[in-house]
């Protein structure tokens with residue numbers, strides 16, 4: 001019997017462009033509250049989001065925006081703009097606090113509040129969640145499953161999605177694998193690569209994944225990849241992937257639904 005295709009439509013590999021809109025709350029987790037130098041850099045988030053939306057629109061590719069609930073509440077027009085352009089709007093916690101510092105009840109409340117706000121802003125309930133800084137606990141994924149979410153992007157356990165069913169009586173969660181080496185924070189904040197160098201590193205990843213059939217889930221931030229020069233790293237990668245002709249550039253929810261269907265057919 002022929003083995004089930006890894007990706008739909010004859011594609012050899014998949015690319016998910018996920019963009020975390022942290023606002024000031026991401027840096028507030030890592031820095032001293034008085035550190036205006038870093039906190040103020042995140043004031044660029046709305047401008048960076050607009051540039052990324054233009055870039056994605058010019059290339060005609062979809063992305064997944066993981067929006068911190070509080071930031072979505074403060075700037076709902078930008079969330080609606082992204083949704084109207086055909087991008088997925090997903091969760092990225094309420095205020096970017098680490099779930100490792102929260103009880104399971106607090107995590108649940110944090111997710112419920114975020115779901116409520118994003119649903120109110122876009123009219124569509126979000127189906128995916130990326131925890132802040134990938135800081136989740138043993139209970140996090142069980143709570144996400146109970147809340148009826150479809151996908152999470154926390155565990156770099158390999159190059160393919162995998163299913164997780166903490167409660168066997170409920171539908172499984174689809175894990176999509178992120179990586180710190182597909183994170184613009186690694187390329188442009190922890191070190192400062194040129195956009196060309198960041199593109200070349202990501203291109204090498206994509207080449208290997210294409211040979212092997214894997215998926216690449218980028219993690220970008222508007223105040224980083226939305227800056228003028230760094231935005232070229234993404235633009236070049238998107239052009240490269242489009243020119244290859246067999247990379248499925250997909251929203252996280254599309255990727256997760258495909259993985260579920262594929263598992264059901266197996």
Ligand SMILES: [Zn+2]
Nearest residue numbers: 020022026133
């Ligand atoms: Zn974040």
